[in-house]
Amino acid sequence: MNFFFSLHYKDIQSRLTIPRFQNRGSFNKNYLPYCAKIANDSWEFSVAKYKKDDHFFYIDISELSNDNFFFLADPNNFLAPNKNFAKELLNLNRFTDTDPAFRANIEIFNSKGGFSSYQSDYPYEMTLKKGSILSGLSFLTNKGSENIIFFKNIYYKPINEKFYIYFVDIKKKIILKKNDIYTNRTNCIVIDDNYINENVYLFSTIYIGIPIFLSQSADGDLSMEHTHPPHLYVLGKKRYEVISKLKNEINKIIS
Amino acid sequence: MRLIKLLVNLFFKNNFFKHLRIIFNVKPVYIDTSFLGKNVSVSDSFLWRCDNGYKTIFKFTDLLNFFYKIKNSKITIIFYSFNGELIKQVSFQDISLSGHLVIDQDFIDNKKFSYGTFYIFHSLNSDNEIKEIDLIIRNSCYIGFTKNYFYSYVHGNIPVIAKNLASNKLYKNFVINSIISNQKYLIQQNFSNYDYSEIFISNPTSKTIKLYLNKEKYFLRERNSILLKIRNQSFVYIVSNCYFLRPIIFNYKNNYLDVHHG
Numbered sequence: 475m476n477f478f479f480s481l482h483y484k485d486i487q488s489r490l491t492i493p494r495f496q497n498r499g500s501f502n503k504n505y506l507p508y509c510a511k512i513a514n515d516s517w518e519f520s521v522a523k524y525k526k527d528d529h530f531f532y533i534d535i536s537e538l539s540n541d542n543f544f545f546l547a548d549p550n551n552f553l554a555p556n557k558n559f560a561k562e563l564l565n566l567n568r569f570t571d572t573d574p575a576f577r578a579n580i581e582i583f584n585s586k587g588g589f590s591s592y593q594s595d596y597p598y599e600m601t602l603k604k605g606s607i608l609s610g611l612s613f614l615t616n617k618g619s620e621n622i623i624f625f626k627n628i629y630y631k632p633i634n635e636k637f638y639i640y641f642v643d644i645k646k647k648i649i650l651k652k653n654d655i656y657t658n659r660t661n662c663i664v665i666d667d668n669y670i671n672e673n674v675y676l677f678s679t680i681y682i683g684i685p686i687f688l689s690q691s692a693d694g695d696l697s698m699e700h701t702h703p704p705h706l707y708v709l710g711k712k713r714y715e716v717i718s719k720l721k722n723e724i725n726k727i728i729s
Numbered sequence: 730m731r732l733i734k735l736l737v738n739l740f741f742k743n744n745f746f747k748h749l750r751i752i753f754n755v756k757p758v759y760i761d762t763s764f765l766g767k768n769v770s771v772s773d774s775f776l777w778r779c780d781n782g783y784k785t786i787f788k789f790t791d792l793l794n795f796f797y798k799i800k801n802s803k804i805t806i807i808f809y810s811f812n813g814e815l816i817k818q819v820s821f822q823d824i825s826l827s828g829h830l831v832i833d834q835d836f837i838d839n840k841k842f843s844y845g846t847f848y849i850f851h852s853l854n855s856d857n858e859i860k861e862i863d864l865i866i867r868n869s870c871y872i873g874f875t876k877n878y879f880y881s882y883v884h885g886n887i888p889v890i891a892k893n894l895a896s897n898k899l900y901k902n903f904v905i906n907s908i909i910s911n912q913k914y915l916i917q918q919n920f921s922n923y924d925y926s927e928i929f930i931s932n933p934t935s936k937t938i939k940l941y942l943n944k945e946k947y948f949l950r951e952r953n954s955i956l957l958k959i960r961n962q963s964f965v966y967i968v969s970n971c972y973f974l975r976p977i978i979f980n981y982k983n984n985y986l987d988v989h990h991g
Contacts, residue, residue: 493917529964530919573759574975577917577991590881590987591918591980612827613788613871614882645826672827691879695985699882702869707792709762709771709865716796716864 475598476570477545478578480538481624483662485585490533490594492546492578502569504548507531511542512632512658516559540660543628546570563630565598586694592686600682601630606721607678607685609701612670614687621665623676627683629657637680639663640728645673647727657681677724747905751972759973760888760903768894771867772848773885774931776977777808777832780843782876785832789870791824793851797864803852810842813952846931846954850892874988881988887975889933904933910970916991921963927979928957940969
């Protein structure tokens with residue numbers, strides 16, 4: 475199961491389109507799009523406001539925020555009495571578990587007309603995990619433009635807990651900056667232009683998430699993409715040992 | 730016990746059983762890297778383009794240095810045209826942690842080539858100590874595209890080829906082909922709001938692929954790629970004899986462009 479989210483920063487807004495079909499061809503016309511948000515220390519679920527056609531749900535723009543997210547579920551076995559509040563997120567169905575990954579399209583746009591699309595999926599399995607994320611700053615940024623990291627976390631418990639993200643120079647072995655961020659939120663962090671070089675890495679502690687890099691030019695051009703986690707680059711049997719060693723080195727710098 | 734091991738191996742490694750697993754949706758595997766040897770550098774298939782004023786930037790990491798602290802290894806990038814012709818190869822050595830390469834018409838140096846694919850391989854020098862190494866690295870780094878000064882980025886797409894770190898041994902065909910052209914890939918995006926869009930598809934296998942984009946038929950030989958324009962279409966699908974044919978999409982509206990995975 476996947477959750478779908480949106481991103482908002484200053485005049486940058488989002489449009490979220492959720493397909494009613496899998497990329498290998500199966501349709502399911504029973505599912506509806508639901509919105510999840512935290513209310514009174516619980517998950518509150520409701521059917522999202524949407525328009526639809528034969529192929530897509532178009533989530534109403536007024537529904538989208540950095541503090542909620544969306545998913546597909548069958549109304550016949552979801553939101554039964556007393557089920558619209560919960561203490562944990564559940565893995566409700568496998569419709570969005572596909573290979574390649576299910577693409578709900580989030581398109582951000584600004585007032586100048588610039589736009590960029592992104593595959594807005596957050597797998598349920600990730601919501602159960604704690605850990606750390608390591609990501610280089612120079613790969614998806616445009617030096618001299620406005621660069622933002624949207625760090626999206628969804629955690630299965632309905633909590634907005636503070637954790638930290640560090641900008642670390644791995645060559646000089648120093649912390650350049652530390653930011654407070656929160657679980658179950660799309661966190662926005664502005665990247666200082668001086669940090670955009672091959673030695674500076676972002677490192678989260680306690681919770682994981684997806685680091686999505688947004689770049690915006692003075693003329694309104696937009697670019698949005700996420701970096702790969704380190705385990706995608708190392709495929710051998712010792713991959714987790716190698717990555718753990720690397721993260722331990724970063725942990726020594728920040729501790 | 731031996732029989733069970735044999736059956737498990739058969740189920741997971743035999744090509745016929747791989748097809749059966751896909752057909753009956755039993756732990757299907759669309760990209761199979763299980764036959765890779767030790768000490769291998771895997772490359773995604775990356776798009777370059779310099780048609781219509783485009784420039785491409787490739788940002789890569791010295792993975793052997795970053796993950797294994799192996800210094801002075803070599804990085805080689807090999808460029809092919811859309812019709813599979815070898816254009817050139819460039820090598821980098823001692824690049825510290827990461828590097829970048831701008832691919833424009835001057836770099837390609839031949840106007841008959843406007844777009845195509847490239848692959849990146851890491852290799853060890855004779856100085857590098859390899860006896861303790863048992864590794865497989867995958868370079869799935871980042872490419873950006875621009876017509877002015879601002880790059881729209883996308884990450885690597887599909888692993889397609891690998892090379893031994895210390896020899897020229899190659900590994901191909903991680904993506905599996907089906908016997909008949911019955912594999913659907915429905916792009917999960919509505920394209921009707923753009924001025925127009927382009928769908929980039931490259932052949933991830935060494936065999937010829939037959940594909941249909943909304944019923945138009947195309948053939949792609951090994952290392953071939955194709956850039957197809959669409960306009961005012963809300964629903965786009967690909968049918969082919971390839972189990973994993975994920976395109977890269979370019980969308981255009983007014984004077985803005987965007988690139989992402991399909």
